[in-house]
Amino acid sequence: MLKILIVDDEVLERKALTKIINSSLLDVTVIGEAANGRKAIEMAVEHRPDIIFMDIKMPGIDGVQAVKEIKKLNSLIRFIMVSAFNTFEYAKEVMQQGVKEYLLKPSSIQDILEAVGRVSSEILEERKHQEEQQSLRENLDRAVSIAQKEWISSLLVNQVQDITFDEWSKLLGVEITSGYIMLFTLQQLGPSELAASEKQNLYTWLKDTLKAVVKKHEIMIGPITDTQVPVLFLCKKVTEKTYFKTNAQQILESFIRFFNKESFRGELRIGIGHPYSQAHELNKSYHEAVMALEQLLRMPNRRYLFCDKHGTAFEVPAESGFMEVEKKLLDAVRQGDVNQVLFIFDSFVTKLESNKTIKPSSVKKSFDELFILLSRMLHDLGINYERIPAIDESEDIWLIFEKGKTHLLAVVQHVQLWRNNHAKGMLQKAKEYIEIHFSESITLESVAEYVELSPFYFSKLFKDRFGLTFIDYLTEIRIKHAKAEIVNQGKSLKEICYSVGYKDPNYFSRVFKKATGLSPTEYRKVTVS
CATH class of the missing domain: 3.30.70.270 (Reverse transcriptase/Diguanylate cyclase domain)
Known part of the structure; x- marks a missing residue:
């Protein structure tokens, strides 16, 4: 409900306006009355009204001066100016302050309520616009935050x-x-x-x-x-x-x-x-x-x-190719591909055999780093695997390699088990969720959150499992239901569009035609006839 302040040096005018406004069906209420401009300024600060009925000619601080002062304190307040003087100069002064409504005394009840209605509509429309903008900003911030997290995860x-x-x-x-x-x-x-x-x-x-x-x-x-x-x-x-x-x-x-x-x-x-x-x-x-x-x-x-770039962090020579094989190893582990992990790892070891300067401490530190990356990747996948091999840099370099290889194989086997059981179950759960909620505004992020996977890995796993991207599968489900609905001539195409989760009939028509080769109208003609 919008709040209104009445400002007039004549008590009868104030009481009459208050009664007219409070008796109306408009969603407004009078929260106070002021007899002069100074009091109006004080009450505007205290009560923060949405609309002020302001008399222009008052002793002391007049209405125009009061409007200027109040707008400095709160630029959102709207004013309806009231005056017994129909002169251009008065109107010009208040218009310069952004005031659009100007009533002459005596005003009819209809004129008063119409002025309140116009100003109220303007306020509510502006608030709706602000809320929409705020919602857009929040959604954008959330989308950017999600994108940044996935960007960083991919980069690492x-x-x-x-x-x-x-x-x-x-x-x-x-x-x-x-x-x-x-x-x-x-x-x-x-x-x-x-x-x-x-x-x-x-x-x-x-x-x-x-x-x-x-x-x-x-x-x-x-x-x-x-x-x-x-x-x-x-x-x-x-x-x-x-x-x-x-x-x-x-x-x-x-x-x-x-x-x-x-x-x-x-x-x-x-x-x-x-x-x-x-x-x-x-x-x-x-x-x-x-x-x-x-x-x-x-x-x-x-x-x-x-990090001391000339210290121990990067003692493994660049030609060893360790940095290059990390990504391939991580990808192979994520896929649960034992043969690929063994092939990449053996290629890496063979490459190192020609390097006579490699040290056990360097290999140990490189493995430590790889296992940290593995741990982060498993965490993002939703896989709980805390075991990390105890590697001693005083050990023989080939024993270190063997321990690293054994750990990688254990992780791959754990990933295979997860993919065959837990991930399979979660992806099936996601699929069922899409099939139930396809008519709603569901997103990749919301479904990933539902099955407790990161959006990045959910997207990859979903495509690996079903051979379709999330959006392709969602579209497939929606078009399937739309085709079934179109046969029912009792429903308009616009109704069908909304019922299968689309908000824009034109966009729905384009997606439908891309999927079936026919527009919804053409499809209805073919199937019904």
């Missing part, structure tokens, strides 16, 4: 190959020339694990605080795995290592100050990778952040650590 397992910084620059509207990864984690102090609600609170706080602290970079925040969150920092320009570190340190020091004011059960630790000028190299920055974080967790007095 080196699945993003064809996106350049130039393309990111166009998408984000700023010039991007390099990027790097920070890996945030909460090192727990007690034996008990964080509850799911505590992890969610940590994740929400981290996102909000990073957005408040980071000003000179664009950031993309990945999903939380256990208590680890990868964050991609996209920079305009990084010309020197010291410049990059200076900026990163400023961000981290501010962030840590905010963290110290919170009461999370654990200590904040951050590993930082190096910046890279090519988007496909960001996977390296993530690897560096992982290695920096591993070292950091053994340093009780440090909060963050930059």
